[in-house]
Amino acid sequence: MSISADGAAGADPGPTSRWHPRVPDESEFPAVVRLVGEALLGGKSDAESYRELTHLDRTLTVFDGAQPVGNTTALPLTMTLPGGARRVSGVSAVGVWPTYRRRGVLSALMRRQFADIRERGEDVAALFASEGAIYGRFGYGPAASAVSFTLPTRETALRPDAPRDPALRLRLLDAAEARKEISVVHQAAAPQRVGEFQRTEAWWTRVLHNPPGNPFSDLKCAVAEDDAGPLGYVLYRTRQVWDDHGTADSALRVEEVYATAPAAHTLLWEHVLTRDLVTSVTCDMAALDDPLFHLLADPFRARRRHIENLWIRLVDLPAALERRSYAAAVDVVLEVADRHCPWNAGRWRLTADTAAARCRPTDQEPDIRLDAAHLGAAYLGGTRLGGYLAAGLLSEAAPGAVQRLDTALHRADLPYCGNVF
Numbered sequence: 001m002s003i004s005a006d007g008a009a010g011a012d013p014g015p016t017s018r019w020h021p022r023v024p025d026e027s028e029f030p031a032v033v034r035l036v037g038e039a040l041l042g043g044k045s046d047a048e049s050y051r052e053l054t055h056l057d058r059t060l061t062v063f064d065g066a067q068p069v070g071n072t073t074a075l076p077l078t079m080t081l082p083g084g085a086r087r088v089s090g091v092s093a094v095g096v097w098p099t100y101r102r103r104g105v106l107s108a109l110m111r112r113q114f115a116d117i118r119e120r121g122e123d124v125a126a127l128f129a130s131e132g133a134i135y136g137r138f139g140y141g142p143a144a145s146a147v148s149f150t151l152p153t154r155e156t157a158l159r160p161d162a163p164r165d166p167a168l169r170l171r172l173l174d175a176a177e178a179r180k181e182i183s184v185v186h187q188a189a190a191p192q193r194v195g196e197f198q199r200t201e202a203w204w205t206r207v208l209h210n211p212p213g214n215p216f217s218d219l220k221c222a223v224a225e226d227d228a229g230p231l232g233y234v235l236y237r238t239r240q241v242w243d244d245h246g247t248a249d250s251a252l253r254v255e256e257v258y259a260t261a262p263a264a265h266t267l268l269w270e271h272v273l274t275r276d277l278v279t280s281v282t283c284d285m286a287a288l289d290d291p292l293f294h295l296l297a298d299p300f301r302a303r304r305r306h307i308e309n310l311w312i313r314l315v316d317l318p319a320a321l322e323r324r325s326y327a328a329a330v331d332v333v334l335e336v337a338d339r340h341c342p343w344n345a346g347r348w349r350l351t352a353d354t355a356a357a358r359c360r361p362t363d364q365e366p367d368i369r370l371d372a373a374h375l376g377a378a379y380l381g382g383t384r385l386g387g388y389l390a391a392g393l394l395s396e397a398a399p400g401a402v403q404r405l406d407t408a409l410h411r412a413d414l415p416y417c418g419n420v421f
């Protein structure tokens with residue numbers, strides 16, 4: 001029996017599992033789409049839009065006869081990580097047919113997927129979880145948080161000393177027309193934030209899609225630019241509303257803001273906050289440390305709600321720890337429990353400084369005993385191992401070892417991914 005991050009010691013869906021995941025073929029894909037749509041209670045178009053993004057050879061499906069009963073895929077994402085951008089497996093489209101749940105289908109899929117990811121030479125997997133209780137047992141840890149928020153426009157203003165540049169201009173256009181310009185801004189902004197990934201054409205098609213039946217307008221885009229070109233953009237939708245007295249009460253929903261200069265950021269937010277007829281601006285997802293929260297004259301006016309963002313899994317633990325950058329020197333022996341990637345389990349000596357890192361097997365006594373999920377949570381620098389220590393979920397034999405490791409893993413920015421996958 002092994003310990004796991006969720007404290008459970010459940011059934012091990014090892015090679016004796018009755019489920020044998022395999023790559024589906026093109027003719028089977030429509031049934032896979034239906035399975036994922038049904039499991040996630042998503043609309044048909046939701047699931048279908050995955051086809052463009054899905055690489056069949058990175059998809060695994062469990063069949064019972066001809067019927068697909070479980071699925072997962074690993075999207076190839078070039079994600080910004082501490083240490084630079086590299087290929088990450090973006091795990092998505094996870095679903096089990098409702099009459100097959102709790103019979104080990106997901107466990108069989110996860111186990112096979114980890115082996116495939118490792119074989120491809122990718123050391124980190126990332127996902128957005130539908131529920132918090134699913135992925136800890138598989139060695140994923142909650143690595144990033146985000147906020148959604150609402151701003152009542154009549155009570156909201158930006159600080160007078162917010163950076164403003166008279167050389168900047170703003171253009172409002174249909175989002176599809178702006179595709180090329182804004183992709184350049186996004187490409188430049190993504191490396192600045194741990195957790196963001198570079199968007200392919202298929203991703204842009206998905207981001208700029210206008211779903212039928214949406215009560216909000218088609219996507220609009222405001223681009224902030226100077227003579228050298230675009231420096232930022234905001235994508236948003238509006239909904240025209242008149243209250244019972246015939247007074248304008250319209251809503252504006254910000255889908256995303258990316259800027260490579262602080263003054264562009266100010267200009268874009270001032271644009272959405274001052275659109276005529278709008279009384280409330282909402283944003284479904286933003287980084288916890290989005291510059292906007294510092295720029296508001298009264299930050300209390302932003303009604304914020306905490307939401308979960310990326311979960312991270314170190315599939316090849318020594319490779320992932322060696323490829324990471326560190327904020328301070330550390331020399332620590334870790335004893336890692338890993339039920340689903342047994343090649344990670346055991347003792348590792350991590351020796352790192354701000355220039356390089358080395359992670360090798362050792363038989364030295366451990367300083368910290370923890371689960372692979374704890375290292376996944378801490379990997380992006382947004383979750384402190386000290387929290388798990390305080391909760392009694394990991395232990396340290398050498399006093400201060402967790403604090404030293406947290407210091408080395410520290411990042412000045414908070415991790416965030418602006419694209420749910």
Ligand SMILES: CC(=O)SCCNC(=O)CCNC(=O)[C@H](O)C(C)(C)COP(=O)(O)OP(=O)(O)OC[C@H]1O[C@@H](n2cnc3c(N)ncnc32)[C@H](O)[C@@H]1OP(=O)(O)O
Nearest residue numbers: 010039092093094095096101102103104105106107130133
């Ligand atoms: C990255 C993404 O795509 S996120 C989307 C995830 N998908 C969904 O939420 C769709 C709806 N749910 C489902 O399709 C399924 O219930 C799944 C995929 C969450 C789980 O699939 P199952 O085949 O039932 O999981 P499986 O039987 O392998 O369970 C493994 C273990 O996880 C536990 N578990 C599975 N799902 C959950 C859950 N939602 N909450 C709590 N525990 C869970 C099981 O009890 C079992 O525990 P044990 O090891 O202690 O016995």
